[in-house]
Amino acid sequence: MTTPTPATTGASGSAGLPDGLPPGMPALVRPYGDTTGDGMVQLSFTLPLPAGKRAEGAAAQLARKMGMDAPMVVHAKPIGDGFTFFVVYGPVSHVVDVAAVEVVEREYPLLSPKEANAAVRESLHRKLVVVGACIGTDAHTVGIDAILNVKGWAGEKGLEYYREMKVVNMGAQVSVPELVERAAAEQADAVLVSQVVTQRDAHVHNTTTMSAAFREAFPAARRPLLVVGGPRFDESAAPALGVDRVFGRGTTPGEVASYLVHAVASRSGDPAPARIPA
Numbered sequence: 001m002t003t004p005t006p007a008t009t010g011a012s013g014s015a016g017l018p019d020g021l022p023p024g025m026p027a028l029v030r031p032y033g034d035t036t037g038d039g040m041v042q043l044s045f046t047l048p049l050p051a052g053k054r055a056e057g058a059a060a061q062l063a064r065k066m067g068m069d070a071p072m073v074v075h076a077k078p079i080g081d082g083f084t085f086f087v088v089y090g091p092v093s094h095v096v097d098v099a100a101v102e103v104v105e106r107e108y109p110l111l112s113p114k115e116a117n118a119a120v121r122e123s124l125h126r127k128l129v130v131v132g133a134c135i136g137t138d139a140h141t142v143g144i145d146a147i148l149n150v151k152g153w154a155g156e157k158g159l160e161y162y163r164e165m166k167v168v169n170m171g172a173q174v175s176v177p178e179l180v181e182r183a184a185a186e187q188a189d190a191v192l193v194s195q196v197v198t199q200r201d202a203h204v205h206n207t208t209t210m211s212a213a214f215r216e217a218f219p220a221a222r223r224p225l226l227v228v229g230g231p232r233f234d235e236s237a238a239p240a241l242g243v244d245r246v247f248g249r250g251t252t253p254g255e256v257a258s259y260l261v262h263a264v265a266s267r268s269g270d271p272a273p274a275r276i277p278a
Helices: 053-065 113-124 142-148 176-186 199-217 235-241 253-267
Strands: 040-047 072-080 083-091 128-133 165-169 190-194 225-229 245-247
Touching: 040 053, 053 072, 053 083, 113 253, 128 142, 128 176, 128 253, 142 165, 142 190, 142 253, 165 176, 176 190, 176 199, 190 199, 190 253, 199 225, 199 235, 225 253, 235 245, 245 253
Parallel strands: 128 165, 128 190, 190 225, 225 245
Antiparallel strands: 040 083, 072 083
16 A cells, blocks of 8 residues: 655645745756766666567657657567567656645654554544455455554554554455445444556556445445555545545555544544644
8 A cells, every 4th residue: 555645735835935845955857867967767668569679769769759868778678479678768858847746745643553542542432443455356465464464564563453443354356345345344434445456457447446336335424434555546546536545655554544543533523633642
């Protein structure tokens, strides 16, 4: 399920700085390869062509059309009958305006397990119920297990470690009706869905199907928080997907737990939890 980081920051500025950038961050940048600002980039892709000089020429042509000046095909390897994988290296002239970059900022504090447990007790006076699953034909449970299982990931314990959370991990290849039924039976506060399989935008289709099913099955006031995560999700796409939050690559259990505590407390009308003294 990259580190979420809440509001959109753009050229209009934030954090009291006129250009919206942290101190010391340059406003305009170019890629770095051999020397600063040389614009060198490395690009990899596959073409449906048998390996050979013509395929390499096609790879270089594609790179030029993508804005790479004088591209060099530095690697070409056949990966099957009629397919070749390429790595192309060369300079581009494009400059990035860092102040115009839009990111999803984290609007809630990161809490330790102790702080999160205390916040749940204070706001709910019961355990926070979380149901997690991989839906559709997705059988890759590494992501959902990293967030939910007590062993956790990246040095952080999973949500099963939190005393004030009840975690139901339904595993892989769970159908949307099964997930809706279990969430209702458990009176879930939040539903976590992990999607790793992305061929033909399967993750997008599964997520929109899931969110539509929950909207149909639950009144708005009783619908659990819908949270999805996976390496190919765009964190800014939550409204389009019909979910409350999207987490990308590199997300840790503590980030998810902190978000759930913040969001559930906000729904209950309590003030958003701040860090609680140890």
